Amino acid sequence: MASLWLARASSQLARRAAARRPPPRPARHGSGQPTSSWFLGSVPQAALGSPALDTSRRGFCSVRRFAGESSAAAAAAAVVDEEPESGFAAGDQQAVDFPGGKVSFVAEMNFLPESTRERINCYRVLDDDGRTISGSRFQEVSRELALKMYSEMVTLQIMDTIFYEAQRQGRISFYLTSNGEEAINIASAAALSMDDIVLPQYREPGVLLWRGFTLQEFANQCFGNKLDYGKGRQMPIHYGSNRLNYFTVSSPIATQLPHAVGAAYSLKMDKKDACAITYFGDGGTSEGDFHAALNFAAVMEAPVIFFCRNNGWAISTPTTEQFRSDGVVIRGQAYGIRGIRVDGNDALAVYSAIHAAREMAVTEGRPILVEALTYRVGHHSTSDDSTKYRPVDEIEHWRTARDPISRYRKWVQGNDWWSDAEESELRSRVRKELLQAIQVAERMPKPPVTELFTDVYDKIPSNLHEQEQLLRDTIMRHPADYPTDVPV
Amino acid sequence: MAAKGLREVGRRRAAEVGRRCLSGGSAGPPAPAAKRKEGGKAVNLFTAVNQALHIALDTDPRAYVFGEDVGFGGVFRCTTGLADRFGKSRVFNTPLCEQGIAGFAIGLAAMGNRAIAEIQFADYIFPAFDQIVNEAAKFRYRSGNEFNCGGLTIRTPYGAVGHGGHYHSQSPEAFFCHVPGLKVVIPRSPREAKGLLLASIRDPNPVVFFEPKWLYRLAVEEVPEEDYMLPLSEAEVIREGSDITLVGWGAQLAVLKEACEDAAKDGVSCELIDLKTLVPWDKETVEASVKKTGKLLVSHEAPVTGGFGAEIAASIAERCFQRLEAPVARVCGLDTPFPLVYEPFYMPTKNKVLDAIKATVDF
Numbered sequence: 001m002a003s004l005w006l007a008r009a010s011s012q013l014a015r016r017a018a019a020r021r022p023p024p025r026p027a028r029h030g031s032g033q034p035t036s037s038w039f040l041g042s043v044p045q046a047a048l049g050s051p052a053l054d055t056s057r058r059g060f061c062s063v064r065r066f067a068g069e070s071s072a073a074a075a076a077a078a079v080v081d082e083e084p085e086s087g088f089a090a091g092d093q094q095a096v097d098f099p100g101g102k103v104s105f106v107a108e109m110n111f112l113p114e115s116t117r118e119r120i121n122c123y124r125v126l127d128d129d130g131r132t133i134s135g136s137r138f139q140e141v142s143r144e145l146a147l148k149m150y151s152e153m154v155t156l157q158i159m160d161t162i163f164y165e166a167q168r169q170g171r172i173s174f175y176l177t178s179n180g181e182e183a184i185n186i187a188s189a190a191a192l193s194m195d196d197i198v199l200p201q202y203r204e205p206g207v208l209l210w211r212g213f214t215l216q217e218f219a220n221q222c223f224g225n226k227l228d229y230g231k232g233r234q235m236p237i238h239y240g241s242n243r244l245n246y247f248t249v250s251s252p253i254a255t256q257l258p259h260a261v262g263a264a265y266s267l268k269m270d271k272k273d274a275c276a277i278t279y280f281g282d283g284g285t286s287e288g289d290f291h292a293a294l295n296f297a298a299v300m301e302a303p304v305i306f307f308c309r310n311n312g313w314a315i316s317t318p319t320t321e322q323f324r325s326d327g328v329v330i331r332g333q334a335y336g337i338r339g340i341r342v343d344g345n346d347a348l349a350v351y352s353a354i355h356a357a358r359e360m361a362v363t364e365g366r367p368i369l370v371e372a373l374t375y376r377v378g379h380h381s382t383s384d385d386s387t388k389y390r391p392v393d394e395i396e397h398w399r400t401a402r403d404p405i406s407r408y409r410k411w412v413q414g415n416d417w418w419s420d421a422e423e424s425e426l427r428s429r430v431r432k433e434l435l436q437a438i439q440v441a442e443r444m445p446k447p448p449v450t451e452l453f454t455d456v457y458d459k460i461p462s463n464l465h466e467q468e469q470l471l472r473d474t475i476m477r478h479p480a481d482y483p484t485d486v487p488v
Numbered sequence: 489m490a491a492k493g494l495r496e497v498g499r500r501r502a503a504e505v506g507r508r509c510l511s512g513g514s515a516g517p518p519a520p521a522a523k524r525k526e527g528g529k530a531v532n533l534f535t536a537v538n539q540a541l542h543i544a545l546d547t548d549p550r551a552y553v554f555g556e557d558v559g560f561g562g563v564f565r566c567t568t569g570l571a572d573r574f575g576k577s578r579v580f581n582t583p584l585c586e587q588g589i590a591g592f593a594i595g596l597a598a599m600g601n602r603a604i605a606e607i608q609f610a611d612y613i614f615p616a617f618d619q620i621v622n623e624a625a626k627f628r629y630r631s632g633n634e635f636n637c638g639g640l641t642i643r644t645p646y647g648a649v650g651h652g653g654h655y656h657s658q659s660p661e662a663f664f665c666h667v668p669g670l671k672v673v674i675p676r677s678p679r680e681a682k683g684l685l686l687a688s689i690r691d692p693n694p695v696v697f698f699e700p701k702w703l704y705r706l707a708v709e710e711v712p713e714e715d716y717m718l719p720l721s722e723a724e725v726i727r728e729g730s731d732i733t734l735v736g737w738g739a740q741l742a743v744l745k746e747a748c749e750d751a752a753k754d755g756v757s758c759e760l761i762d763l764k765t766l767v768p769w770d771k772e773t774v775e776a777s778v779k780k781t782g783k784l785l786v787s788h789e790a791p792v793t794g795g796f797g798a799e800i801a802a803s804i805a806e807r808c809f810q811r812l813e814a815p816v817a818r819v820c821g822l823d824t825p826f827p828l829v830y831e832p833f834y835m836p837t838k839n840k841v842l843d844a845i846k847a848t849v850d851f
Contacts, residue, residue, distance in 0.1 A: 267599070296592050
């Protein structure tokens with residue numbers, strides 16, 4: 001029997017090695033199905049299914065109960081916890097309450113398979129033709145809200161196009177678009193309150209746009225001029241606004257995830273009716289900070305939404321070279337976090353999911369993991385030519401057949417809330433405003449050189465005072481060495 | 489009085505704190521700033537740290553203490569009694585993950601709280617290096633002061649302990665001294681520890697506070713029981729002399745003090761300076777001393793290459809070149825990992841220091 005087990009394990013390893021060979025195209029399926037039920041034991045479907053859909057069939061109990069009141073929406077997704085019993089029941093040899101929780105015993109050797117046959121399903125409201133799927137339940141949006149969402153999605157798209165071109169023309173040093181992810185940006189923002197704290201990665205400027213950051217403010221940051229709140233210190237697209245509760249972007253990946261847990265804990269301590277939401281890509285889930293944040297959030301019972309934009313790529317790295325799990329949402333359960341997978345190209349699905357997630361987070365004091373499936377239509381950034389590593393027709397498919405703006409527009413127009421004339425007027429007006437904003441930003445001088453030294457600490461220490469004086473002496477002696485658009 | 493629940497804590501907090509701006513930093517209630525507080529009960533260093541933490545939590549309802557095992561009082565007893573007194577929502581264990589501790593602390597501080605994070609040994613602060621260097625240190629600067637995490641203090645046991653081997657003996661301060669935006673503070677005694685820690689906690693900048701664990705139980709002196717702060721970025725001349733200036737910090741000062749006393753028997757008058765804050769450091773005090781004595785010796789447990797002694801030596805050479813009568817001497821740990829059975833050979837001992845004093849004075 002032992003040799004048989006070893007033999008099967010050996011062949012399993014061989015098949016696994018073969019399966020790991022990268023396909024000519026990025027795989028769109030999960031990893032291989034279990035090949036034997038002999039020692040790859042069957043796992044109750046409920047145990048790996050979405051809690052929101054399979055709560056009644058859940059096969060195990062969580063070790064502890066979350067604090068906080070239930071709301072109507074949360075009740076629909078509530079997890080029924082079983083009170084742990086202590087030690088042995090008399091005569092019961094089939095279960096023990098270990099320090100890590102009560103566990104039943106089985107005589108059969110079972111390994112959990114590396115993945116389920118069926119991948120975790122994906123919540124969707126609008127089909128590809130912009131019609132609501134029959135039976136789909138979603139958060140209603142008013143005409144006014146729907147149009148604002150649509151307008152901002154279009155604005156974001158045009159802003160990306162124009163700023164991308166500005167970089168190609170050498171007017172700004174760097175840019176990074178959100179092409180294909182407009183629904184993720186705008187619909188999630190629309191479902192939040194202004195008191196919710198946003199900790200972005202970098203491909204979420206639409207959230208800031210929704211919150212009221214003006215096109216001029218975006219342009220000021222990209223040009224690093226004297227009106228940039230960041231004082232010209234960071235690369236373009238590293239936006240931030242205290243007024244709008246949008247934490248300043250930083251380049252290191254995933255560092256903001258544990259920050260979001262700390263911010264959320266603060267909101268909980270202050271009894272604020274608000275949560276933190278942090279955004280990250282599929283690549284960011286491979287950083288250790290992702291693990292840290294999800295685990296801390298669960299243990300601390302922090303009201304935070306972890307929003308993963310799974311757009312299939314981390315620069316040139318497809319998800320098959322990023323992880324072998326069923327994407328990201330499945331990992332929430334390992335940490336004890338409720339999760340949902342959403343069609344990221346469906347504005348109504350994103351809006352509804354975040355609306356529900358926010359309510360659960362705030363009212364129950366718990367983290368929620370959202371994986372929005374989408375596709376990065378644009379290059380990673382202006383420093384990248386993505387046709388070097390992925391086929392053009394794949395890009396075109398997502399840019400056209402699966403475009404989130406087109407799909408949502410069909411729904412809005414299907415309600416007779418929008419017309420072609422209004423579309424033309426909107427695009428024309430936004431384009432004009434953007435060109436104006438760029439011209440203004442470009443002519444504005446940079447911040448004065450003294451801002452090179454401020455804000456390192458709350459006050460300028462003596463060594464920095466000395467260094468500033470030395471620099472000024474040097475500028476005075478060699479003015480030709482320095483750019484003239486930075487006031488001295 | 490332990491808080492009875494989050495709701496009660498929240499209500500009390502709301503009444504006490506009121507509206508607070510996100511980027512308002514962590515201005516705490518005003519506390520007496522005092523130098524050279526006299527009197528008090530004789531306590532050791534861990535008790536002094538504990539007193540500081542009690543005062544910090546007592547005087548600021550937005551102060552939190554967290555890290556690995558701090559809930560029961562901590563592996564060096566520095567957090568004794570805090571959870572009972574202030575509640576588990578303000579004094580709590582985290583999962584075992586240093587980058588998580590630092591990242592969580594940054595987020596908490598960025599919301600206007602005082603986040604007092606513990607890293608169990610300085611040797612394990614490196615998993616948090618990215619969070620400290622790329623995030624905490626640059627948080628205010630990169631946002632143009634829209635945001636800051638000034639309320640962050642990371643405290644951690646530090647330095648040799650006789651038998652710590654590779655991973656319970658390190659002195660990593662120099663790694664952090666090369667990071668603008670951080671303050672690095674290291675006390676030499678219980679009284680200094682209490683005053684400097686309270687100043688660090690209330691400082692509106694992120695501070696890494698290293699506690700010499702050799703002294704947790706061994707260093708005992710009178711420590712005022714009341715609230716007091718000692719200024720950061722101010723060195724202290726703890727022994728006046730005229731022939732040579734000695735600079736050190738932390739537990740190494742005890743070694744330097746012994747060397748001074750032995751040197752005095754040989755007719756050498758040593759001035760001893762406790763640097764206390766390594767970044768931003770007090771160049772003026774060291775400079776004034778070297779202009780008087782004409783000679784400088786720096787000593788630290790950390791390895792000599794890339795150690796903070798190099799920064800001091802280079803700066804003083806720049807500023808006092810014409811006054812220097814001998815090369816700046818550095819008596820430091822060797823350029824090896826910290827060894828177990830060879831610790832007595834590794835350490836910059838009194839006699840190593842004494843030999844260097846003689847060589848410098850006789851140059």
